[in-house]
Amino acid sequence: MKKIILLVLLVVFAFSGCEKDDICDANTATTPRLVLSFYDISNSTVLKNVTRLKVVGEGMTEGVIFNASASGESKYLTSGNTISIPLKTDEDTTTYSFTFNSGNANPDLIFVDNVTINYTRNTIYVSRACGYKTIFTLNPTNAIVHTAEPVSSETWIQYISVEKTNIENENETHLKIFF
Amino acid sequence: MKHILKYSFSFCLLLSLFLAQAQETTSTKPNPKTTQIEEILPEPPKKVTKKLPEEKVLDSIAPKTNRYGLRVGVDLYKLTRGLYDSNYKGIELVGDYRLTKKYYLAAEIGNENKTTDDDRLNSTAKGTYIKAGFDYNAYENWLDMENIISIGMRYGASTFSQELNSYKIYNANPYWDEVPSITTGEKYNGLSASWIEVVTGVKAKVFNNVFVGFSLQLKMLITNKQPDNFENLYIPGFNRTYNGDFGVGFNYTVSYFIPIYKKKAVAEKKK
Numbered sequence: 001m002k003k004i005i006l007l008v009l010l011v012v013f014a015f016s017g018c019e020k021d022d023i024c025d026a027n028t029a030t031t032p033r034l035v036l037s038f039y040d041i042s043n044s045t046v047l048k049n050v051t052r053l054k055v056v057g058e059g060m061t062e063g064v065i066f067n068a069s070a071s072g073e074s075k076y077l078t079s080g081n082t083i084s085i086p087l088k089t090d091e092d093t094t095t096y097s098f099t100f101n102s103g104n105a106n107p108d109l110i111f112v113d114n115v116t117i118n119y120t121r122n123t124i125y126v127s128r129a130c131g132y133k134t135i136f137t138l139n140p141t142n143a144i145v146h147t148a149e150p151v152s153s154e155t156w157i158q159y160i161s162v163e164k165t166n167i168e169n170e171n172e173t174h175l176k177i178f179f
Numbered sequence: 180m181k182h183i184l185k186y187s188f189s190f191c192l193l194l195s196l197f198l199a200q201a202q203e204t205t206s207t208k209p210n211p212k213t214t215q216i217e218e219i220l221p222e223p224p225k226k227v228t229k230k231l232p233e234e235k236v237l238d239s240i241a242p243k244t245n246r247y248g249l250r251v252g253v254d255l256y257k258l259t260r261g262l263y264d265s266n267y268k269g270i271e272l273v274g275d276y277r278l279t280k281k282y283y284l285a286a287e288i289g290n291e292n293k294t295t296d297d298d299r300l301n302s303t304a305k306g307t308y309i310k311a312g313f314d315y316n317a318y319e320n321w322l323d324m325e326n327i328i329s330i331g332m333r334y335g336a337s338t339f340s341q342e343l344n345s346y347k348i349y350n351a352n353p354y355w356d357e358v359p360s361i362t363t364g365e366k367y368n369g370l371s372a373s374w375i376e377v378v379t380g381v382k383a384k385v386f387n388n389v390f391v392g393f394s395l396q397l398k399m400l401i402t403n404k405q406p407d408n409f410e411n412l413y414i415p416g417f418n419r420t421y422n423g424d425f426g427v428g429f430n431y432t433v434s435y436f437i438p439i440y441k442k443k444a445v446a447e448k449k450k
Contacts (some may be wrong), residue, residue, distance in 0.1 A: 021299065032350040057354060063353055086352045123348065125408045128347045131299025169365075 022129035030126060030133040031169045034117065035083035041091040041178040046178070047081040054102035055085055058095035058114075070147045077102060084170055091120050097149060100156045100179075111156035112149040118142050119167070136167040144175070209429040238370040243323055243367075244441045247277045250390065252434020257289065269334045271430050275314060283314040285331060285378075287430075291415035300412065301360075306339020306370075308416025316377070319426075327382040327392070335398070336373040337416045342366045343409055367406035374386035374400045374426070386434040 003160040024030070041046040054076050056063045063076030064085050074163050084176050088094045093116060100111040119136040138144075143162050159178040271289035278284055287310040294303045341447045345362045379395030386413035398417055403424075405411055413419055417426050418432035 024349055026351070030351050031351055086350065086354045088355050089348050089350060090358045123408075125410060126349060128297055128300060128410065128412055131347045132349065134348050
């Protein structure tokens, strides 16, 4: 009798111990980032690598990290043809500055463009461990506002094409940037 | 690990063997006593006549009677949890009715109000549930003992509501400042769930008709009406939900037995 009581208590405590071990799995699809691909303006089907591109959010001092393993400034620089940038989940608009040739010794070769993305948000339930995620729908009319910095100068980005208005995952390109 | 498990199992087996032996010795003990008495017989002949009727009385007690009736009680675990856990309020009434020597009809009815605080979600589930089924008493009682070691099954059903108090948005790339938890208070009404459970339990008679017992339940969801854009994180009666349909439960009851009629159980015992 006593042994059975002990056994049952043991089982109860064994189960009570696994209440809080929920961790959101990194492979779970949660809030997606905006995926941008860079294309050649003169040959619109060919991907083109950028040169030392730095992307900084409005009001932020540090850039979006593209190369986590690098140290110092090069952490924020990319010379690839595809980047992913996070959108604000508490506002319907996000602005980034795109700096081409960042850190170049010759200031005449550094070009800065500001890109504002306008969208609406939807909150979707994921799981107990992950909570909710936000998915975005780009506005049909003024999804992208693109200016040079300073405004009087010419933009280095020639054209931005919206490929997907529903931003639900990171497996596809949402915006194509031609330069 | 495997070896330890193996040894502990065999040790338990050994212990259970001793238990069985202990039972045998007690049942065989009365026999030597009676033979001793017979040996003493020739010397004091007068006393023998007096002792014989006493032995007959002992024999007549052996064909014991089983009491049948209704047992009602309350789950102390749920009742007292409200005292130390501010996120929980609940009550469960339990009852069983003895159908045959071994089988009991059993039911539980309860109400719970539980706030679940996860890392990213805080929600409150409120609702009522009922469970009904049977218990099989696997314990062979001696004399007039009425203890129960049971295994049984239940079908449970619950209607409840869930309120999402606050939530966080998961962002794997926290470039922008982390958004603080968002308070909503969104309420999802008209939720329901049903499940089956396997119950193992112990009930011991502590005095007169008062029983103390506890049980462990393993549950499996059959139906689960989930809210839109949320999930049933806690179902009253079923408890916390896991990724699958699996659940567990525990109760600690004090109950009172109301005897209704008695029945002799001679034939069954001799088998």
